[in-house]
Amino acid sequence: MSATGFTLLAAPLLPVWQIAALAALMLALIAALWWLRRNTLAALARLAAAAVLLLALLNPQLQKEKRQPLDDIAVVLLDRSASQRIDQRAERTRAAARHLRAMLSALPNLRVRTATVPPDDGRQGTRLVAALGKALADVPPERFAGALIVTDGRAHDMPKQPRRALPAGYDGPLHVLITGRQDERDRRVVIERAARYGIVGKQQTVRFRIRQQGGAATERVAVTIRVNGETWGEYRIRPNAPVTLRLPIARAGQNVAEIIAAPM
DSSP: OOEEEEEEEEOOSSOHHHHHHHHHHHHHHHHHHHHHHOOHHHHHHHHHHHHHHHHHHHOEEEEEEEEOOOOEEEEEEEEOSGGGGSTTHHHHHHHHHHHHHHHHHTSTTEEEEEEEEOOOOSSSOOOHHHHHHHHTTTSOGGGEEEEEEEEOSOOSSOOSSGGGGSOTTOOOOEEEEEOSOTTOOEEEEEEEEEOSOOOTTSEEEEEEEEEEESSOTTSOEEEEEEETTEEEEEEEEOTTOEEEEEEEOOSSSOOOEEEEEOOO
16 A cells, blocks of 8 residues: 655755845845835835745755555564474474465565574574574564464574564564474483593593483483494483493594483
8 A cells, every 4th residue: 555745845046054144134134124214015025025035045845755665574484403304393384384374475564484494403403593583684673573483392592581582673473383292202312511622541521411301200211322433331321310421532633422312
């Protein structure tokens, strides 16, 4: 929907200060003539002529404006991380995306932008907030209508206060659609302490735990420890309990330790 408006502008033929000086001079002359002759009618005529001259020098113009409002922008962010390939989550994500796009496209004055969270690289995890910031990089804050995120809920850069997930200056609703099921189970290895370097021939302490959600919390988990590609030890560990191991530094350079928990 467009709107038409008119604006009165001035494009002076002389610098404004010169027009102001001329107006002051003309007013002084008219006042002096009136004082000498006391002819009010002639003074008014001179004032009218001076006003017309000054108005012509100001060069007023009437500008016609046609305004076309810009659409608001809503972002649909789809999580494509590795955990989204579990238990038909990818299919649920695609179905949700189709439904959201169809629903939002029916709204007037709204443009829908679809963005994706790329697969994690194994080091930084799922970066939902970073992907949302990238999707909004060229969206003016005043045009932001809101964001809808379709994910399994695993985000490694989510702030403690969800409102801070939006870039500074952006204010709008933030909705999350979870693709998982309420009764799902999860098991992962959490490294709590590990040295960044060590001395060859010595040992370094690694502290970890097997964090488990769902399942029997008393049933021990089979864990395999590999150092530089070779099996170093096998254990049965109680879930959610801290474990401390001393692993050897067998060689100079990079030493790779793997902690592998059996799947649920």
